[in-house]
Amino acid sequence: MYGPRPLTTISAVHFVYIVRCRDGTLYTGYARDPKARVKKHNAGRGARYTSGRRPVRLVYAESFESVGDALRREMALKRWSRAEKEMLIRRRRRRLP
Numbered sequence: 001m002y003g004p005r006p007l008t009t010i011s012a013v014h015f016v017y018i019v020r021c022r023d024g025t026l027y028t029g030y031a032r033d034p035k036a037r038v039k040k041h042n043a044g045r046g047a048r049y050t051s052g053r054r055p056v057r058l059v060y061a062e063s064f065e066s067v068g069d070a071l072r073r074e075m076a077l078k079r080w081s082r083a084e085k086e087m088l089i090r091r092r093r094r095r096l097p
Contacts, residue, residue, distance in 0.1 A: 014030065014031075014067045020057050021053035028039075034058055042058045
């Protein structure tokens with residue numbers, strides 16, 4: 001869902017991610033490593049919301065150089081409607097190789 005960072009980038013990378021739960025609901029969160037975070041969700045240690053809705057599947061991730069930017073985006077996405085999030089997920093998929 002995200003591409004490699006240039007080797008010249010020294011700053012840490014932060015992500016906002018969306019997972020689709022077994023029941024079809026969407027969960028939005030922040031992580032330094034979205035794939036590792038999904039493993040935590042699927043182990044029942046990710047978030048209370050996802051613990052009863054496992055397994056979850058990563059459907060969207062967006063990278064940021066600053067934690068502040070990532071957390072602001074996470075809060076914005078959490079206010080979006082489900083339809084808006086689904087459109088974002090579909091649009092991102094079409095751009096991927």
